[in-house]
Amino acid sequence: MAHRVDWVRGSVLLILLILGAASAALTQHWLPPAALAVLACAFMMLRHLRSKAPRSLELIDCDEIIGHPQTTLERVAELERRSEIYWQAARRFEELFSGLPIACFTTDAKGTIYEWNRESEKLWGYPASEVFEQSMFDLLWPEAVAKSVRARLARVFAGRKSDPFEVELKSSRQNRSWVLSSIFPLRDPNGNVVAALCANVDITDRKKWEERLRNSESKFRCLIEHGRDVILTLELDGKITYASPSVKSVLEWEPSDLEGKNVHEYLRKSADADIETLFQNARIDATNLPPTRLAFLHQDGLYRYLECMPSLHRNELGEMVLILNARDVSDRLRMERALRASEERTRNIIDSALDAVITLDENGQIIGWNSAAHEIFGYTREETLGRKLLHLVVPAEERSGHPLDVEALFESQPDFERVRTEIEVLRKDGERFLIELSLSQSVYGDAKFCSAFIRDVTERRNARVAIEQLARFPNENPSPTLRFSTDGKVLYANSASSPLLDTWQVSLGDPLPESFRSEIQSCFVEHKMSQMEFEAQGRVYLLDIVPVEGAGYANVYGSEITERKRAETELRIAASEIRQTKENLQRTLESITDGFFAVDKKWRITYINREARRLLDIAEDVQAGDSIQESVAYLRDTPLMRQLKLAFNSGETVRFETYFEESDSWLDVKAYPSGEGLSVYFHDVSDRKHSEQMQAAQLQQIREYSDQLEKQRHELRQANAKLEEANSRLEALATRDGLTGIFNHRAFQDHLERAATSCARSNRPLSLLMIDVDEFKKYNDAFGHPMGDEVLIGVAKILTEHAREVDIVARYGGEEFAVLLPDADESAALTVAERIRSAIQDREWPLRPVTISLGAATTCGTCANAKDLISEADKALYASKANGRNRTSHFRTIQEEAA
Structure with missing residues (x-):
């Protein structure tokens, strides 16, 4: 009876232990060591009591009850009630054990599994029925781990402590998993270890993250050791605690030369304030440190500009340190300065051009406006930048389809080269004027621009109109006007000259008849004007032949004198009968269009007609018998009278042209001396003289315009030549490598993108060779960078000589080169690669052999x-x-070998 009382007391204690341990597990979702110890103790008490607990009232010894009369039915009922409480607690324990949030199982000293909860099923993937009485060592991986766990289990059963350990296990899913395991002894009431409890926590994710962290650390370390950027770690007082290996290639300092020194020792004095400002900002706000540029001392004594990205971190001692990630931008700054100088020179050339030069973007907006544009249109640069040229100088109703609609031009003709036209536009004050427009396209990277070259041709148009009007003047003249060459060919003839040409039976370009041609040639020889009369188609013409000095031609001005000739004929016929026919003669003289007067030997007027009075402005009171020198005093000392006196004295017929100031006219005069006196015929040729003067003035003006235009054209050609030269230099700076002269990385990328696009569109092959000079760093270290540069120049020259004409050879960066091979399949690419490799290997280099490694790819x-x-x-x-360098590998071959 006593052992049953002990059993009941033990049952109560067991229930309390189980409930406490289970509560801790369910509320904290993990099993602390104290809870595991309690659970282990409770588990062993359960096994011990289970073997001694009565399952029902029938199992109680009746003799024992009879031998103890104090035992009543109530005591038996109490005992049975407590037995039921035990079994309920046992079932509750099994439920709690199975539902623990960590994987647990029990085992004996040999590792045989007896208890297996649901978390263990999830972790290993095996149900309890499959692992019951199986060895726990079959679930571990590999064999060496199983031996280690077996030793730990032996130590637990020997009564020694076992620390938690990590172990790799095998699951039914054949994937690798890691767990953190703890083995606890299970003791009986006498303290003997009868079983072990193994608690397991899944740490697979943690192991994976640790592996990734190790890989990341390795990659980061590799990047630091082989990167081109300089990484410096500074204490906030300026002490350098770390310098990356790249400080050797950038500044020629060994990392050990810098570490332990103060950064101020290596900075230009002007940069001390910048670094101190950076330190102050780091102490105030560690999250927002701006980039800075520092001039750092190179080992050659010069300074290199480093662009630094600062960040603040704690070191392993918990102290704040400043990490500078610095990149050498000295070459870039020099290039930027050179580019700015080149742009300034180009801008000055454009700004000093006589023509307007306006730069537009793809949308037609103005981004460049020179001084000539300001003078032509009246707008300042500030008024135009950002505005559309089309909206600025073209009325709204004329903008559709206008040549200045650059945006529409780029859409309709994306690759246009040059557009030239003449159009009318508006000045700022609203005046319309004519311009000559030339549009050309330029491309920089992905951006397109349009340059508009504009010239104000209003004066040129006016000059052209004047020339056209002048050219029409001879043809509109009702009198014949012709031009002959020195050899007597017809160069020009107006419509009034048709009767003459028909009589000569010639047309433009034909030679004249011999008689008239000799008259023309004699004028050239004697350098004087001559006159001749010519009859054509029943009409008589007076032809004035005027040779033009130095021009190689003579102008012929004709006037019809049919009526005059008829009058002259009639006058000669009636001369013998003058007394009888005086009235008829007077009527005749009055009817002719020429002026006429006659004087006797004493210069007394014998006759004067109305036209003569009009042309010479002689009053009506001057009559026959009056002395012309006394009655018309203003004629006394005129050139007209002097010529008439010469004719009178010589007795020879003379003809001359003279200017008569009183009537402001030119007179064509013919004087016929006779025994009785002098007869004078004359007519007004002012219109012809004025025409000749106007022609000469206009020709002179045309020559001046032509000289001006030629001068401006010459200046424009010079400015365009300078502009083209500046553009060529600018393009070379932007696309060529400064050392080798081949394409640089940026230009190579542009060619590669275009080639890839063309390849995709035309379905033709495209190959690429990546080339690296073997052991180039060692070559530089051994012989110096100047000799290394000579190697790079030599390699670039060989690449250019042995590549195809269509191939693109570029310096990719450092000692790396690239060759782009359009329309080249794998075989062709390997042929070119081997030709290049052999050429470089076979060349006699001055210091030591140089080889290259090549990588090829084809798409x-x-x-x-x-x-x-x-x-x-x-x-x-x-x-x-x-694989040993000095060889060529193709990506497809590498793939096949890997497969």
Whole structure:
């Protein structure tokens, strides 16, 4: 009876232990060591009591009850009630054990599994029925781990403590998992270890993150050791605690030369304030440190500009340190300065041009406006920048389809080269004027621009109109006007000259008849004007032949004198009968269009007609018998009278032209001396003289305009030549490598993108060679950078000589080069690569042999992608270097070998 009382007391204690441990597990979702110890103790008490507990009232010894009369039915009922409480607690324990949030199982000293909860099923993937009485060592991986766990289990059963340990296990899913395991002894009431409890926590995710962290640390360390950027760690007092290996390639200092020194020792004095400001900002706000540029001392004594990205971190001692990630931008700054100087020179050339030069973007907005544009249109640069030229100088109703609609031009003709036209536009004050417009396209990277060259041709148009009017003047003249060459060919004839040409039976370009041609040639020889009369188609013409000195031609001005000739004929016929026919003669003289007067030997007027009075402004009171020198005093000392006296004295017929000031006219005069006196015929040729003067003035003006235009054209050609030269230099700076003269990285990328696009569109092959000079750093270290530069120049020259004409050769960066091979399949690419490699290997280099490693990649069709092609060629290059250098590898071959 006593052992049953002990059993009941033990049952109560067991229930309390189980409930306490289970409560801790369920509320904290993990099993602390104290809870595991309690659970282990409770588990062993359960096993011990289970073997001694009565399952029902029938199992109680009746003799024992009879031998103890104090035992009543109530005591038996109490005992049975407590037995039921025990079994309920046992079932509750099994439920709690099975539902624990960590994987647990029990085992004996040999590792045989007896209890297996649901978390263990999830972790290993085996149900309890499959692992019951199986060895726990079959669930571990590999064999060495199983031996270690077996030793730990032996120590637990020997009564020694076992620390938690990590172990790799095998699951039914055949995936690798890691757990953190703890083994606890299970003791009986006598303290003997009868079983062990193994608690397991899944740490697979943690192990994976640890592996990733190790890989990341390795990559980061590799980037620092092989990167081109300089990384410096500074204490906030300026002490350098770390310098990356790249400080050697950038500044020629060993890392050990800098570490332990103060950063101020290596900075230009002007940069001390910048670094101190950076330190102060780091102490105030560690989260917002701006980039800075520092001049750092190079080992050669010069300073290199480093662009620094600062960040604040704690070191392993918990102290705040400043990390500077610095990049050498000295070469870039020099290039930027050179580019700015070149742009300034180009801007000055454009600004000093005589023509307006306006730069527009793809949308037609103004981004450049020179001084000539200001003078022509009246707008200042500030008034135009950002505005559309089309809206500025073209009325709204004329903008549709206008040549200045650059935005529409780019859409309709994306690759147009040059557009030239003449259009009318508006000045700022609203005046319309004519311009000559030339549009040309330029491309920089992905951006397109349009340059508009504009010239005000209003004066040129006016001059052209004047020339056209002058050219029409002879043809509009009702009198014949002709031009002959020195050899007597017809160069020009107006419509009034048709009767003459028909009589001569010639047309433009034909030679004149011999008689008239000799008269023309004699004028050239004697350098004087001559006159001749010519009859054509029943009409008589007076032809004035005027040779033009130095021009190589003579102008002929004709006037019809049919009526005059008829009058002259009639006058000669009636001369013998003058007394009888005086009235008829007077009527005749009055009817002719020429002026006429006659004087006797004493210069007394014998006759004067109305036209003569009008032309010479002689009053009506001057009559026959009056002395012309006394009655018309203003004629006394005129050139007209002097010529008439010469004719009178010589007795020879004379003809001359003279200017008569009183009537402001030119007179064509013919004087016929006779025994009785002098007869004088004359007519007004002012219109012809004025025409000749106007022609001469206009020709002179045309010559001046032509000289001005030629001068401006010459100046414009010079300015355009300078502009083209500046553009060529600018393009070379932007696309060529400064050392080798071949394409630089930026230009290579542009060619590669275009080639990949063309390849995808035309479904033709495209290959790429990535080339690296073997052991180049060692070459530089051994012989110095100048000799290394000579190697790079030599390699670039060989690449250019042995590549195809269509191939693009570029310096990719440092000692790396790239050759782009359009329309080249794998075989062609390998042929070119081997030719280049052999040429470099066979060349006699001055200091030591130089070899290269090459990586080739080929793509075709719609799969063409510039980034993928570079990546594949780069991988092939690394394979060549890994396999011993001085060789060529193709990406496809590498893939097949890997497969």
